[in-house]
Amino acid sequence: MKVRVRFAPSPTGLLHIGGARSALFNYLYAAGSGGGLVLRSEDTDRERSRVEYEESIADALDWLGIAWQEGLRVGGECAPYRQSERLEVYQRYVEKMAAQGYVYECFCSEEELEAERQELMARGELPRYLGRCAGLTPEEKQDKRDQGMIPSLRFQVRPGDPVVIEDQVRGEVVFDREGIGDFIIVKSDGLPTYNFAVVVDDLEMNITHVIRGEEHLSNTPRQVLIFEALDETPPQFAHISLILNDHGKKMTKRDGDTAVADYREKGYLPEALINFVGLLGWSPPGEKEILTIDELIELFSLERVSKAPAVFDKNKLDFFNAHYIRECSGERLAELIFPFIRTKLAEQEDLSQKDFLQGSFSGEGVAGGQIPSPWLIAFAETIQEKIKTLAEARDFVDVLCGPHVGDLDEEAREVLRGSAVGVVREAFRSRLEGVSELDGVRVKSILKQLGKDLGLKGKDIFMPLRVSVTGQMHGPDLDRVFALLGVENILARMGETEKYLS
């Protein structure tokens, strides 16, 4: 039988890291076994569901490179893929189960239910519904209706053997039927509850494997009971552990960046996020951890999914991101960086006419858009090894653009007070005379010759020049920096730092 898995988020918020991992694991499993992935929207919560969220979730998956063959946006044989549009389907199943006597109307109010729960808890018993409305006579029901009460529908849990779940990750998990009270399958607003809708949809959509978060494990017996009442075989279950924050708690919005979109905005690459998230609760068989999505597909298996929860470690994410940034071609990095530095670049008044702003982007780029200018590519290559996120590129704009040096800190000023500084600067300046185009090779040879002529080595010649031109103690290789700035800017900046000389 062909593997069919699904990712079924409820559109009540952005796609968060945990959801992304569930989607990823489903995707990897499907792709690795020649199966398919279905994207379904579980929007039965009328209050909280919103189409915008559904869109943003699909966008996030697209961006990550997690592709689904069926469902939202792409359609398919089992359409519709939005639960709110499948009400007739659920109705059919309600009737099927009602015919077997599994369904009854419940008129209990929220207050009554709460009171019952409290009482059971106080007695130290399992809070659950005791079936008060199960024995209502037709007259009593009519009476309640006449009073304007709208019933919900409950599933009757019958006594029997414990429910055994063969979980692909956790092994055999056993639940007692007595601990499960009759639960609601259709709310009084006519919409099915989660536990009912998943079962129907997984059945109708021929889902073979349900891979989802551990928080669903305790719900699984209810779902199995419904499968049983329907006389159907449940799919294989695989419950993956939770992702914890660094305090060991379940990651929630309050922990700050939990949405995939947050990371995209901060300048993380999709391949870095995929690599990182893929290693959360799963480990590859070999020693290699830097893995592309295709390699993950190749290596992924449920057997290697960990039972223990995983802590989200931003350090490691940063490591992956820095790695993938370093792997980019200059052209792609330039394209990726552009949106992050666009406004900053625009502030550089004297550079605004340079081609990297608009004119640079014409023709076909690697990402299918436009081609970045040679300058932008050089800029990208210059900072490539310095940044962990794309957003950090912003910090380099002022340093590598324009005729102005920012304020120098005390350490930098100290460097310029050195005795040989004036000589080095003058020698450098004179060598720049008559030079119109600077490139890395040219800069290198100028600096080399300079050192030779003055009889100075390394630090003594490079630090004064670095500080004179960039105002900084650290930064990318000087030859690249100078080539990027150009003669005019270098001279202008040296003029500005003149005042710091002793």
Place this chain on the structure above:
RNA sequence: GGCGCGUUGGAGAAGCGGCUUAACUCACCAGCCUUUCACGCUGGCAUUCACGGGUUCGAAUCCCGUACGCGUCACCA
């Protein structure tokens, strides 16, 4: 509280009864490389696998108990 799940270094983890005096990766520390910072390279970082019992010639690996953590007990998913 009931039920369920988990517990190997700061983090991700490998380990599936002897090959483990516990791989690998991130972080951290030291050294090397280098015109700075980074990158890269080399080395260091758990005598010990939550704790206590037991089984066994032998246990991180199997069993039991305890502790701790997490999840779940909704007309939310």
